[in-house]
Amino acid sequence: QSALTQPASVSGSPGQSITISCTGTSSDVGGYIYVSWYQHHPGNLPKLLLYDVSDRPSGVSNRFSGSKSGNTASLTISGLQAEDEADYYCSSYTSSSTAVFGTGTRVTVL
């Protein structure tokens, strides 16, 4: 039940698009649609951005999109804004009937 692998940091300029990867195994990311993404501004509560790989909860900007290929899921942030600077975590359901988070990615807006 190892944490899913994410890059430690990703950066981009305002208006650009960035993509965060989330790599697991066939027992988690690769085996289920239950991949979710969370935005966490330190000091605030984590916020659900995407669930079931690419579905957005009501109120989440369509600048956030998700996809999956094999054992790797991806979060793309389009039209990067200063307010997007935060930590991002993926999560997946697993074959052990548990869940696992990713290692987390710090997004910096240059």
Next chain:
Amino acid sequence: EVQLVESGGGVVRPGGSLRLSCAASGFTFDDYGLSWVRQAPGKGLEWVSGIKWNGGSTGYADSVRGRFTISRDNAKNSLYLQMNSLRAEDTALYHCARDSFGDYGKLLDVWGKGTTVIVSS
């Protein structure tokens, strides 16, 4: 307003026990699975445990299996986490979170502010 409020955290010695509680309001409690998630100081999020809507199925991270027990009381709209044999590495902010409809481990759309557990001698 949909709300989750945790309580029960504190300072405990290694090997000790604590029971965390999470009071829910603003939604039909027994429609949803629930999870506990923790964040150690300077670390990332870690899923700890989850429970289905009726308590009929539960899951635990390897790091806590056999030491922690999750339970719920739908009549009291409450979630619990019994933590035994606590270790220094259990020191963290513990959040309860509303999970998917009926199940756990799928998505966490409502989070409580958390309760702090410190394990130290």
